[in-house]
Amino acid sequence: xxxxxxxxxxxxxxxxxxxxxxxxxxxxxxxxxxxxxxxxxxxxxxxxxxxxxxxxxxxxxxxxxxxxxxxxxxxxxxxxxxxxxxxxxxxxxxxxxxxxxxxxxxxxxxxxxxxxxxxxxxxxxxxxxxxxxxxxxxxxxxxxxxxxxxxxxxxxxxxxxxxxxxxxxxxxxxxxxxxxxxxxxxxxxxxxxxxxxxxxxxxxxxxxxxxxxxxxxxxxxxxxxxxxxxxxxxxxxxxxxxxxxxxxxxxxxxxxx
Amino acid sequence: xxxxxxxxxxxxxxxxxxxxxxxxxxxxxxxxxxxxxxxxxxxxxxxxxxxxxxxxxxxxxxxxxxxxxxxxxxxxxxxxxxxxxxxxxxxxxxxxxxxxxxxxxxxxxxxxxxxxxxxxxxxxxxxxxxxxxxxxxxxxxxxxxxxxxxxxxxxxxxxxxxxxxxxxxxxxxxxxxxxxxxxxxxxxxxxxxxxxxxxxxxxxxxxxxxxxxxxxxxxxxxxxxxxxxxxxxxxxxxxxxxxxxxxxxxxxxxxxxxxxxxxxxxxxxxxxxxxxxxxxxxxxxxxxxxxxxxxxxxxxxxxxxxxxxxxxxxxxxxxxxxxxxxxxxxxxxxxxxxxxxxxxxxxxxxxxxxxxxxxxxxxxxxxxxxxxxxxxxxxxxxxxxxxxxxxxxxxxxxxxxxxxxxxxxxxxxxxxxxxxxxxxxxxxxxxxxxxxxxxxxxxxxxxxxxxxxxxxxxxxxxxxxxxxxxx
Numbered sequence: 001x002x003x004x005x006x007x008x009x010x011x012x013x014x015x016x017x018x019x020x021x022x023x024x025x026x027x028x029x030x031x032x033x034x035x036x037x038x039x040x041x042x043x044x045x046x047x048x049x050x051x052x053x054x055x056x057x058x059x060x061x062x063x064x065x066x067x068x069x070x071x072x073x074x075x076x077x078x079x080x081x082x083x084x085x086x087x088x089x090x091x092x093x094x095x096x097x098x099x100x101x102x103x104x105x106x107x108x109x110x111x112x113x114x115x116x117x118x119x120x121x122x123x124x125x126x127x128x129x130x131x132x133x134x135x136x137x138x139x140x141x142x143x144x145x146x147x148x149x150x151x152x153x154x155x156x157x158x159x160x161x162x163x164x165x166x167x168x169x170x171x172x173x174x175x176x177x178x179x180x181x182x183x184x185x186x187x188x189x190x191x192x193x194x195x196x197x198x199x200x201x202x203x204x205x206x207x208x209x210x211x212x213x214x215x216x217x218x219x220x221x222x223x224x225x226x227x228x229x230x231x232x233x234x235x236x237x238x239x240x241x242x243x244x245x246x247x248x249x250x251x252x253x254x255x256x257x
Numbered sequence: 258x259x260x261x262x263x264x265x266x267x268x269x270x271x272x273x274x275x276x277x278x279x280x281x282x283x284x285x286x287x288x289x290x291x292x293x294x295x296x297x298x299x300x301x302x303x304x305x306x307x308x309x310x311x312x313x314x315x316x317x318x319x320x321x322x323x324x325x326x327x328x329x330x331x332x333x334x335x336x337x338x339x340x341x342x343x344x345x346x347x348x349x350x351x352x353x354x355x356x357x358x359x360x361x362x363x364x365x366x367x368x369x370x371x372x373x374x375x376x377x378x379x380x381x382x383x384x385x386x387x388x389x390x391x392x393x394x395x396x397x398x399x400x401x402x403x404x405x406x407x408x409x410x411x412x413x414x415x416x417x418x419x420x421x422x423x424x425x426x427x428x429x430x431x432x433x434x435x436x437x438x439x440x441x442x443x444x445x446x447x448x449x450x451x452x453x454x455x456x457x458x459x460x461x462x463x464x465x466x467x468x469x470x471x472x473x474x475x476x477x478x479x480x481x482x483x484x485x486x487x488x489x490x491x492x493x494x495x496x497x498x499x500x501x502x503x504x505x506x507x508x509x510x511x512x513x514x515x516x517x518x519x520x521x522x523x524x525x526x527x528x529x530x531x532x533x534x535x536x537x538x539x540x541x542x543x544x545x546x547x548x549x550x551x552x553x554x555x556x557x558x559x560x561x562x563x564x565x566x567x568x569x570x571x572x573x574x575x576x577x578x579x580x581x582x583x584x585x586x587x588x589x590x591x592x593x594x595x596x597x598x599x600x601x602x603x604x605x606x607x608x609x610x611x612x613x614x615x616x617x618x619x620x621x622x623x624x625x626x627x628x629x630x631x632x633x634x635x636x637x638x639x640x641x642x643x644x645x646x647x648x649x650x651x652x653x654x655x656x657x658x659x660x661x662x663x664x665x666x667x668x669x670x671x672x673x674x675x676x677x678x679x680x681x682x683x684x685x686x687x688x689x690x691x692x693x694x695x696x697x698x699x700x701x702x703x704x705x706x707x708x709x710x711x712x713x714x715x716x717x718x719x720x721x722x723x724x725x726x727x728x
Contacts, residue, residue, distance in 0.1 A: 099700070109685050110685075
């Protein structure tokens with residue numbers, strides 16, 4: 001049972017809806033429960049597109065292939081259904097929701113997971129929220145701020161991690177592509193992922209990153225290199241180290257051939 | 258994006274309070290309006306001669322004024338007015354306690370959640386059922402402190418001098434066509450007097466409801482907050498659905514005397530065939546503070562611009578409003594601040610939401626008279642559009658005759674973005690829930706000013722409105 005991949009992507013092609021050419025040109029990826037996979041690649045390689053297709057962003061459409069999550073066909077599901085099934089995407093650039101506190105936002109997200117007619121107990125929620133914030137060394141007052149409204153880059157990351165901690169996904173997709181994360185933001189993400197992973201070893205993490213330095217903080221089981229919409233190499237952490245030495249150039253040439 | 262059919266299939270877009278309880282009116286006038294009907298209304302109320310004369314004079318003013326050609330579309334209104342019952346009296350006498358309220362009327366309140374609200378806040382509850390007060394309770398403590406919280410009819414009957422001194426002084430019949438109409442046929446409403454220095458912690462609440470088909474409701478409220486007093490009046494109402502157009506035209510007059518503080522809160526949720534044309538105005542004297550908090554949902558057309566006339570030095574006026582225009586609805590709302598005296602200040606914050614083919618217009622006036630030195634005014638209006646077909650307009654009128662005045666105006670229009678929706682949906686909310694949360698956040702700066710149970714009700718109404726609006 002444990003051998004069945006939690007995420008199984010086969011032959012996935014995808015594009016921005018209404019455009020002519022695919023960005024993903026046949027992606028194959030299998031993650032087992034509890035694994036951390038890193039996807040690395042140069043700008044425009046399609047790694048962030050992969051994250052968005054997995055989460056169900058409406059601006060992208062899959063044109064071929066499949067994405068199975070715990071055996072279910074993700075591509076047939078709405079974004080909210082995917083979230084409820086246990087997929088979480090930490091956004092690279094999360095948008096602001098003015099006037100909505102983080103606490104209210106999370107309460108609504110948890111309430112949405114309940115059956116019709118069932119009410120989330122407010123005291124239970126408050127307790128959960130406080131416990132989660134304590135786990136991540138966050139000030140309780142943070143939950144009263146409006147979602148991403150006027151947040152610094154680091155605060156946005158903190159908010160994404162807090163949501164992940166409260167929603168407890170089976171699969172977390174961390175979309176960090178190309179973002180100029182400063183060292184603080186990097187540490188927030190890494191500390192959050194490592195803490196939650198330690199708490200729940202069964203959680204799987206798909207870490208999308210441009211830079212090897214993220215992997216100084218989070219140790220992946222598998223590293224994939226994506227170039228031009230395809231995974232061109234997969235291996236252990238040594239793949240990332242090789243990248244740091246030689247860059248993406250080697251793969252670009254490989255693709256041309 | 259997803260599942261519009263599913264949401265629409267639930268039929269939740271229907272007007273939530275669209276039920277009718279079976280209550281036979283005791284008396285009503287024939288449809289339409291003339292001097293004879295005005296005489297009947299006055300006679301039924303056993304009014305003094307001066308009031309009848311005022312009514313008849315107001316009728317002549319009403320008849321002489323043309324339909325307004327600005328604001329919303331009133332071209333079909335005359336037809337509605339011809340079929341309107343201008344006076345309906347459901348019961349012979351006022352009820353004092355909840356036990357005396359007839360069962361079917363209780364049932365109506367129950368379905369609106371009123372007994373609960375009453376239990377929780379238990380301040381004074383004046384509830385207007387059709388045109389008369391049927392239920393009216395007032396905390397004994399307030400009576401002991403000299404506070405008057407009566408139906409408008411009782412105000413005239415029991416406090417004739419106070420009543421006559423102020424009635425029609427804030428909004429004279431000649432002010433506009435609908436103020437004239439109200440002055441001719443008014444029925445129901447509240448009379449409130451807060452004596453000097455009396456500070457009320459708990460709000461005064463009136464709840465009323467139009468329950469008679471083609472009933473025009475012309476509630477008239479007169480409030481006097483005397484020197485140094487402090488109070489909050491809350492009015493909420495919701496009307497059932499009928500096939501023919503209904504008409505509501507209220508007049509709210511408030512006098513805020515020196516150094517007094519008064520807040521008037523309204524949440525109105527009319528059925529979407531209702532014309533809602535309301536005049537509400539406050540005279541704010543030296544050092545006094547007036548706040549209008551105004552929520553407008555439903556109706557076919559609402560035209561409503563709460564105003565503050567800042568008459569005395571240092572007077573302050575605030576208008577906070579939320580308008581929600583659903584399919585086929587037009588909310589033409591805003592506010593007026595008139596600076597007459599030096600060192601007066603005002604602010605208007607207006608938030609509108611337009612959904613489907615709904616249209617919301619902000620219409621506001623800021624006038625500073627010569628001599629109102631150092632007057633300060635700030636206007637902020639924000640519009641949120643839900644669909645491509647939704648519409649919003651802004652009509653800010655600014656007239657400044659004073660060099661030292663400072664006036665600011667800021668307007669924003671935003672659309673619910675795909676990125677926002679996706680972000681919320683990626684956390685497990687469906688599209689309607691996500692939309693409702695965005696709208697709730699948008700109105701939060703005003704909603705947080707509401708008493709809790711009103712904020713909850715407002716949020717619930719918006720959630721219901723968002724179901725089926727999606728796509």
